[in-house]
Amino acid sequence: MKIVTFNVNGVRARIDTLIGWLKNTNPEVVALQEIKIQDTDFPLSSFENLGYHCYLNGQKSFNGVAILTKEKAKLSRKILPGNNEDEQARFIEVYYKKKRFICIYLPNGNPKGTEKFLYKLEWMDRLNDYCYQALKSEEEIIVLGDFNVIPQYNDCKYPAQWEEDALFAPEIRAKFNYLLNLGYLDAIRILDDANSMFTQWDYRDQAWKENNGVRIDHILLSPSAADKLEDSWIETSLRDRNKPSDHVPVWALLK
């Protein structure tokens, strides 16, 4: 089963790229982030014409996540438990072929020392609780999306540039590591622990040209899902297209 996560930075702005890319690559499960659109305006038919079932948690202007599946899935939730006041569309979960897919768009959190940073901390605590509880089921769980976390020094080109950033803050990385310590496997890092492999390059300052990127889009696998991992890769070439997202797709092949 070929699965992928992709922060598209606006589904309307990326629609032509997305359709061509899906035709070429034919993933079975697609997790999208930052669709930046409300459900009623989502270009549903474009994806249905390719044979996808669409499960949406959209929002006007900002955020918004979706999961597309080749066969029908079961939508299980759109709300990350723990905060009834949270109205940002950053979470969607479906069951598909006995696997549980959790698509997230984790808050950015910048700048540090603000409500945004506190919101990120709180959101990560809720995610960690949720992923801890989920493990007890021994299901095959795939948590994938834009985590807005640079896990290690070699997940960015210039660590010194990120020292004060919410993507690399020690307390943020610690909360990400909590998931790894629970037994979730970083599907990309496990296959290559040495090289820098980035998933996002800023539009500004020639970041792509200079390969000044960060690895912040992740696929985490519960132990039983990790047993099924056959391959993983980052589709860097998409960053070279016309009108690219600032992120690129991250893939995993599961039995």
Next chain:
DNA sequence: ATGACGCGTCATACGCGA
């Protein structure tokens, strides 16, 4: 010197992203 970030919005400046 060149060209200088992109998306969405009750736009034509601004919030937001990373």
